[in-house]
Amino acid sequence: MGAEKRIRLVASDIVEHFEKRLEAMEGKGLVVCMSRRICVELYHAIVRLRPQWHNPNDEKGVIKVVMTGSASDLAEWQRHIRNKERREKLGGRFKDPDDPFKLVIVRDMWLTGFDVPCLHTMYLDKPMRGHGLMQAIARVNRVFKDKPGGLVVDYLGLAHELKQALADYSERDRGQAGIPKDLAVSVLLEKYEVVKAMFHGFNYSRFFKGSAQERVRVVPAAMEHILTQDDGKSRFMTAVTELSKAFALAVPDETALAIRDEVGFFQAVRAAFAKNTGGNGKGPEDLDSAIQQIVSKAVSSDQVVDIFSTAGLKKPDLSILSDEFLEEVRRMPHKNLALELLRKLLNDEIRARSRKYLVQSRSFAEMLEQTIRLYHNRAVEAAQVIEELIKMAKEMREASRRGEDLGLTEEELAFYDALETNDSAVKVLGDETLRTIARELVRTVRQNVSIDWTVRESVRAKLRTLVKRILRKYGYPPDKEEKATQTVLEQAELLGKEWAA
Numbered sequence: 001m002g003a004e005k006r007i008r009l010v011a012s013d014i015v016e017h018f019e020k021r022l023e024a025m026e027g028k029g030l031v032v033c034m035s036r037r038i039c040v041e042l043y044h045a046i047v048r049l050r051p052q053w054h055n056p057n058d059e060k061g062v063i064k065v066v067m068t069g070s071a072s073d074l075a076e077w078q079r080h081i082r083n084k085e086r087r088e089k090l091g092g093r094f095k096d097p098d099d100p101f102k103l104v105i106v107r108d109m110w111l112t113g114f115d116v117p118c119l120h121t122m123y124l125d126k127p128m129r130g131h132g133l134m135q136a137i138a139r140v141n142r143v144f145k146d147k148p149g150g151l152v153v154d155y156l157g158l159a160h161e162l163k164q165a166l167a168d169y170s171e172r173d174r175g176q177a178g179i180p181k182d183l184a185v186s187v188l189l190e191k192y193e194v195v196k197a198m199f200h201g202f203n204y205s206r207f208f209k210g211s212a213q214e215r216v217r218v219v220p221a222a223m224e225h226i227l228t229q230d231d232g233k234s235r236f237m238t239a240v241t242e243l244s245k246a247f248a249l250a251v252p253d254e255t256a257l258a259i260r261d262e263v264g265f266f267q268a269v270r271a272a273f274a275k276n277t278g279g280n281g282k283g284p285e286d287l288d289s290a291i292q293q294i295v296s297k298a299v300s301s302d303q304v305v306d307i308f309s310t311a312g313l314k315k316p317d318l319s320i321l322s323d324e325f326l327e328e329v330r331r332m333p334h335k336n337l338a339l340e341l342l343r344k345l346l347n348d349e350i351r352a353r354s355r356k357y358l359v360q361s362r363s364f365a366e367m368l369e370q371t372i373r374l375y376h377n378r379a380v381e382a383a384q385v386i387e388e389l390i391k392m393a394k395e396m397r398e399a400s401r402r403g404e405d406l407g408l409t410e411e412e413l414a415f416y417d418a419l420e421t422n423d424s425a426v427k428v429l430g431d432e433t434l435r436t437i438a439r440e441l442v443r444t445v446r447q448n449v450s451i452d453w454t455v456r457e458s459v460r461a462k463l464r465t466l467v468k469r470i471l472r473k474y475g476y477p478p479d480k481e482e483k484a485t486q487t488v489l490e491q492a493e494l495l496g497k498e499w500a501a
Contacts (some may be wrong), residue, residue: 001125002038010155011045014123017153018103020252024260027120028094031105032136034126039065039105040077046103053103063103066090066110094119111136120248125155133158149249185255188246192259195239195266198226207265220334222269227336233273240270273340326390335382342389343372349396356410358491359417360399367392408435411495415441418487425477425484437474444470445492446499464489 018029033039043065047054053062069081082090091110093099097118104110107126112135122140140150202225207218226232247263250256332338346368354361371392375385403413416438420426426434444466448459467485476484 001034002041004041007038007041007045010123010125011042011049014042014103014153015046015049017252018121020257021121021151022102024251024256025120025248026097027118028097028101028116029103029121029123030110030116030119030139031103031123032111032126032128033105033107036067036069036073036077036107038125039067039107040080043080043105060100062100063105064090064101065105067107068109111139114139119150121151121153123153123155124158127156128158151249184246184249185253188243188250188256188259191239191243191246192263195236195243196262198229198232198236198239201225204265207268208261218265219269219272220337222265223272223340224334224337226269226273227340233340237270237273240266323394326393330386330390335386339375339382339386339389342386342393343368346389346393346396353396354494356494357414357417358494359421359487360414364392364396364399406431406435408438409442411442412438414491414495415488418491419476419484421484421487425480428477429475433474437470437476440470441467441488441492445496460489463492467492 014029014031021027021029031042033042043063046063050062055061065080066082066087067080069077071078073081087109090101090104091114093101094104094110095116095118110116111132116139119140122136124136128136137150137152140152199222202222204218204222207215226236229235243263244267247256247260251260329338329342346364350361350364350368353364368389371385371388374380375382402408403410406413406416408416412435416434419434419437429437445463448463448466464485467488468481471481471484472478
């Protein structure tokens, strides 16, 4: 096993394989060797092939050997022999997915009790069996971000030993311990066909052949194509997620590499959906990670696709939603995509208002939900829904100006809205009295806010009494008092969190 020729062959295979793994999915690799001598010689064989991976400065090297030893060991081994403190430092770096330390060679170290979620590939070149083999494989099988599982590259044919080890585990453990690469490739092709079928009749070849700008323009058209299908967006997001996981497990198999660019395109469309239309997606960091990991260098862009710019729209100010921007949305050729963009903008605005305006945000949320339900039920065309959403956007813009028109602060307007929900109170008391009540409520709540008032029942009870006293003082309709009190308290809780802080 330690013959020079074999070590060179293993080194060459590891370099080629690991580079392809990194193209598909950022992460770490661990090589398990039979002896310390083989560890050191394999290290030198690898750095001869990739000199840039070697760096005498421990802070920058891509590859390291981690092993124990003594001063009596060979001189060429000494730089790889590390005390406990140095091993712990390297261990911390290896666990950090952003650290340049990507590949480690070990004999016994880090095979048990060392959890590295971003470790996605293990190269086994050491006879192992039983519990030790299962423990080693467990190091690479942690789920992390887009990583669905780990890959074990077996240079010695340990399948028999693995089956023996699995005999000691439950049926469930055996089923989840691992799958052959051929099965992973089969699943990949199945998921690929599912996603590709969703683009039947849509030509996305320009994404690979055109200029960078042309490639980006394909994405909005692709999104429109998906949105025209029944439950298209939801089905597409799920299908691409499953495809991406299968791809990550199968790469660098030639079958996976052959469809890499198409997988990249599907991921780019999915990322655009998640970023620009909301729902069923990940955060920006995960989206950037997914694009960089799965899209090949030939088709990847420097950032996640911005549909506003590719659709020819200027980024809107969410607090304004100007007439000019709304008119641009109205003129967009891709109506289903325009609707999704506008829905997300309005939803973001409602979410922002919900931190301060209880009644207003609830009202607009109900309006948005009802309008979108008609669209999903195909009761109305996308163009009609866009008109309704544009109308809603203008109403939200006007609502933002009400406080100034009424001579109220933002906090006073929030309580005014809570009181105004009762039509009979408006008719009985009049507008000016409601404004007076709103101002007094703001003063009273501010004076009685404490950091834990929302969880202390005694404080809530006191505030409830004060609110009722104010309502009775100004003749608020008794039969509407309880509901108004509850609404005011819910509104007070929203503002109280900010005031207490």
